[in-house]
Amino acid sequence: MEKSRIVILGAGESGYGAAMLAQKQGFEVFVSDSGRIADTYKEKLNALAIPFEEGQHTNELITNAIEVIKSPGIPNKAPIVAAIKQANIPVISEIEFAKRYTKARTICITGSNGKTTTSTLIYHLLKKAGINASLAGNIGKSFAAQVAEDQFDWYVLEISSFMLDNMYEFKADIAVLLNITPDHLDRYDYKMANYAASKMRITQNQTDADYFVYCADDTETMKILQTMKLQARQFPFSILHHVEQGAWLEDDLIHININSKEQFSMSIAALALQGKHNIYNSMASGIVAKVLDIRNATIREGMGDIKNIEHRLEFVAKISGVTYINDSKATNVNSTWYALESVSSGVVLIMGGVDKGNDYEMLKDLVKSKVKAIVCLGKNNKRIHEAFEDDVEMIVNTFSAEEAVQVAYHLAKKGDTVLLSPACASFDLFTSYEDRGIQFKKAVKEL
Structure with a gap:
């Protein structure tokens, strides 16, 4: 029987990971990149005997696939994507594809700013608590590559709006939306509403067994939330006012209450990551940690000793x-x-x-x-x-x-x-x- 063919557009970290996982799952795989493929990825593709092309997209080698996995960097308006859609071939993201092959649960972080810091901090807290977790998505090693090679109980996924645009069945067990501010508007017809709607896809398919963590001080988030009916349990965080369930700032102390037996509090002076934006990032991370029932002492220790991320302040x-x-x-x-x-x-x-x-x-x-x-x-x-x-x-x-x-x-x-x-x-x-x-x-x- 002939294998089903999957084509991957873009041969960066996510493209290579998707190719590796697709091959492992028994698909015939082809990788196409309109630019030059980095030597490291060429060597890896050759080692797996996965055919590829670079410097071009050949329509007839692509439009015969049952599904196309697209790199987030390729706009949906690109001519090759239009040709694929014309041929009625589904276009999905690497994250969507990888999730089909893992039972691991996911904590997904999106937002215009603070994604990397918050994802790294949540991962740091999970590791400190002894949870079998990994970090993937827009950061580090590809999610698909990890699903192909490793076994984790939890994945902390940093997810951009470009990734969300091609995610359909995927569901986050815990979704975190940090903020929505003008960014990448060139990809969204210069309409803020389009970009905000893209960010809110982080909540798609969530049920009442899932969690949604968001910033109550963010104007765009609050605006779009009023138009939506979400199933997930919601935990807001704010530095401007008290919230009943979620996180808030009072007398320079972060307080977190999610209806657990014990509240969490910590002085902002003790946070390793300083600055107003990092109070928000720490609040979001702390709520996730409390949802997972991580001990207060562990959360305090983790928030106090995390190292700052390279290239971010x-x-x-x-x-x-x-x-x-x-x-x-x-x-x-x-x-x-x-x-x-x-x-x-x-x-x-x-x-x-x-x-x-x-x-x-x-x-x-x-x-x-x-x-x-x-x-x-x-x-x-x-x-x-x-x-x-x-x-x-x-x-x-x-x-x-x-x-x-x-x-x-x-x-x-x-x-x-x-x-x-x-x-x-x-x-x-x-x-x-x-x-x-x-x-x-x-x-x-x-x-």
Whole structure:
């Protein structure tokens, strides 16, 4: 009998993982990438004798599949995706595919900002509690690859809106929505409502046995929640007001009550991850931990000793009294707002890159009060100049991480902070936000 054929679009981490799992499940597999496939993934595909193509998508090799697993980075409007849909072939995400082959339960975290930090913190708390868990999704090793090779009871999955767009049967046992702020609007017809609806797919298929954790202070979340009837048990978190069940802030203490036998409380001064945004991330993580009945002492210990994530408000060095911070993961305006909100004034801000239709208006007040100079790092910095020329004394254009750091070094004085928080994607000058962050750190170390 001929095997059913599955085609995978995109040969990055998720694509390779999906190919490996599909082959293990007995499908005939073909991988197609319109760009160049990294040598590491080529070697892995060759080792499994999985055929692939790069630099193109050949329609006839793709539109004969029973199902296509698409990388989240490929827009639904791409011509090849249109051709697949025309052929009535279902297009799904790697997460949707992998979930079919595991009985493990899932904690799924989405939101415009804070996903990586919160996912990492939840995973950290689960490991501390001795729960057999793994971390996957938008972070680390692919979910599909782990399902193919390992056995876990729980998966903590960082999930982007692009992944959610191609998830249909999938269900989160615990869904966490941190916030909804303008990001990737180019993929959603520049309509906030479309983007918000995409984020709310994190709750799809949930029953009254499941949990939904969300931020009661987030305007867009509250707006769309009013239009929906959810089955799951809901636990909000807020730093602005008291909530009956969920998490709230009072007298600089985080309180969590989910109707358990014991409430949880912890001073925000004892959190390893500081800044207002991290109070939210810690609250969301704490609610999940309480849902899983993790002991208060374990939660406190975990929240107090987690290390900060690379490229997310990461301290790099202090040189001649100037602090250098790598926040390369800030690929949208809201992330940069959080970064500026968490540092004191006297900031030399390095920003720029591929602008995804950014609205810089929300940064203006913080830039006015805290930023002394902006160092642009990108090929086209026109919109940054237009947005902030009246708010800062100096805006300088640079075209490499090394040049940006050199310029910032000369502009900063003792007590200042040089903050790389780009508010833009990295693909004009770098291969990824990680590459941008690594080059920034290297340049700082060479000062």
